Every structure is written in C-alpha cells, then in structure tokens.
Amino acid sequence: MIEKILFIMLIFISLPEKAFSMHISEGILPFNWAVIWFAVALPFVAYGLKRFRELSKDDLSFKPLIGLLAAIVFVISLMPIPVPTAGTCSHPGGTAIPAILVGPTVSILITGVALLIQALFFAHGGLSTWGADVVSMGVVGSFVGIGVFRGLRKMKASLGVSAFCAGMLSDWGIYLTTSVELAAGIRGDEPFWSLFSKILIAFVPTQLPLGIVEGAMTAGMVTLLFKRRPDILAKLGVIKPEEAGATV
Numbered sequence: 170m171i172e173k174i175l176f177i178m179l180i181f182i183s184l185p186e187k188a189f190s191m192h193i194s195e196g197i198l199p200f201n202w203a204v205i206w207f208a209v210a211l212p213f214v215a216y217g218l219k220r221f222r223e224l225s226k227d228d229l230s231f232k233p234l235i236g237l238l239a240a241i242v243f244v245i246s247l248m249p250i251p252v253p254t255a256g257t258c259s260h261p262g263g264t265a266i267p268a269i270l271v272g273p274t275v276s277i278l279i280t281g282v283a284l285l286i287q288a289l290f291f292a293h294g295g296l297s298t299w300g301a302d303v304v305s306m307g308v309v310g311s312f313v314g315i316g317v318f319r320g321l322r323k324m325k326a327s328l329g330v331s332a333f334c335a336g337m338l339s340d341w342g343i344y345l346t347t348s349v350e351l352a353a354g355i356r357g358d359e360p361f362w363s364l365f366s367k368i369l370i371a372f373v374p375t376q377l378p379l380g381i382v383e384g385a386m387t388a389g390m391v392t393l394l395f396k397r398r399p400d401i402l403a404k405l406g407v408i409k410p411e412e413a414g415a416t417v
Contacts, residue, residue: 178382181283182233185241186213189402189404190300192246192260192284192287192293192294192295192302192347193294193295193298193301193302193305193347193350193351194294194295194297194298195288195294195296195297195298195391196297197295197298197352197354197355198301198308198350198351198355199217199349199354199355200297202301202350203297203298203301204300205329205348206298206300206301206303207300208300208302209300209304209306209308210281210299210301210303210304210308211300211301213274213277213303213304213307213308214277214278214281214307215304216274217274217275217276217277217278217279217281217319218278220274220275220278221235221275221278224271224275224359231271234270234271235271235275235279238266238270238271238276238279239267239279239283241263241266241267241390242262242263242264242266242267242280242283242285243283243287244263245260245261245262245263245383245386246260246261246262246263246283246287246306246387247260247291247293248260248261248286255278258270259344259372259375259376259379260379261340261379261382261383261386262279262306262310262339262340262343262383263279263383263386264276264279264306264307264310264311264313264314264339264343265310265313265315265318265332265335265336265339265340265383265387266314266336266386266387266390266391267279267280267310267311267313267379268310268311268312268315268318268335268339269314269318269332269387269391269407270391270402270405270407271402271405272311272315272395273311273314273315274311276310276311276315277303277307277308277311277398280303280306280307280310280311281299281303281306281307284299284302284303284306284307285299295378298365301347301350301354304346304350305343305344305347305350306343309337309342309343309345309346310339310340310343311315312391313335313338313339313342314336314338314387315335317331317334317335317338317339318331318332318334318335318412321334328391328392328395328408329388329391329392330388332384332387332388332391333384333385333387333388333391334384335384335387335392336380336383336384336385336386336387336388337380337381337387338380338383339383339384339387340376340379340380340383341376341377341380344369344372344376345369347372348365348368348369348372349365351364351368352364352365354366391407395408399412
C-alpha cells in the first residue's frame, strides 16, 4: 500500500511544470554562512552514518526500512507549495516520520541524502546551502519531532495525537530555523529581528496549514503501522511490546 502511494506521488512530481525554488536555493547564503552551516551539519550526518552502520549489523531488515523512509522523505519534501508573499515555496519536511521510527540521528542522515539528490538532479535547494538545509530540515525537524512525540507519550497521549503533534511542530520548527538562517545570511545592514519577522510572516499563509497537513500525514503513517504491523513499532522501540500484543 505504502509503495503504491509513493509510486503515484513520484509520477505526479515528475510531470513537467513551472519550477519553484525549494529549501534554501543555491547562492542565497554568503560563503561564510554556508561554511558555518556545513560545519554544524556534518558532525550530525557523520554520527547518523555511524549509527546506521551499527544498527544495520544487528538487523538485516534495517537497510530496506531506511530505504523506504528515505523515499518517503524524498517524495514528501519534493512537493512544492508556492508562497506568493515570499516569491518562493513551502513544502512538507517529512522528517518527523523517520525520527519517530528509527531515531533522530539516522533521520538526519536520511535527510542529508535526500537533500543531496534533490540538489544534484532536481535543482531543489543547492550544494552550497546543503548544510543549512540539513540543519533546518534534518537536525531541527528530527529532534523537534522525536522530542514532541516522546514527551507526549510520557504524558500518556495516544499514539495518533503524539505523532500528529510531532509532525506539525517539526514542520513549523523547520521553517522557524530556515527563517533564522535566511535572516542571518542576507540581512546586510537591516536589523536581524526585523528581517527575521518579515521572512517568518511571509511563510505563515502556507506553512501554518501545511504543518497541520504534515501532522496528519505523520499520524496516518504511524497509526497505519500500528494497525497493520505493531510488531515493527515494538521492535523499533516506538511502542512497548505489550502494546503490540508481543511477549518480552
């Protein structure tokens, strides 16, 4: 079922259409800021790779799962929603889903790979801005998502509610961080907070409802797995074994 949905979405985004900028486009950030964000992103990606190798050794089914999650993030974050007030576009992040299922560090690795492929073959984002995009979508998106999810689960919130809030707040966190990155990099002589507010407000018309949509997508994915394969969620530590009807 999930594979069919991904296939249909891939066909849809492959149809010829007017191109919009995605993520932070190539050349937007000055060289010094691009280097700074690369320096911040690379340790997270490197640790994510290390964690991925460790988990892959213990479980042969882990690599196919990562491949599926990478496809999900790639497709979801490649869906442009034009933002007339900003002259650019928004898009879902999708990083809350892998953060919940396989942890934030591996989710960052997945995001980094997806962003690299998008920059190289789809002209979405850029190579010089890859570090900034990884920080906003991968690092912030993943850690906000998993933090909200685990926090709400500890407060006895349902699986669906926890996943919904994780997806929604992860999406909003991504664009809050992107606004910080843009304001810091392109402000020139303009005060940071003034430009940051303008950029953030420009994204509000699309990003507020888009965050709700991403929350629904995240909740739908997690609850679908719970209904169809609760053993997978138990194995990944998302739910307790007794919640899946499994024995310890």
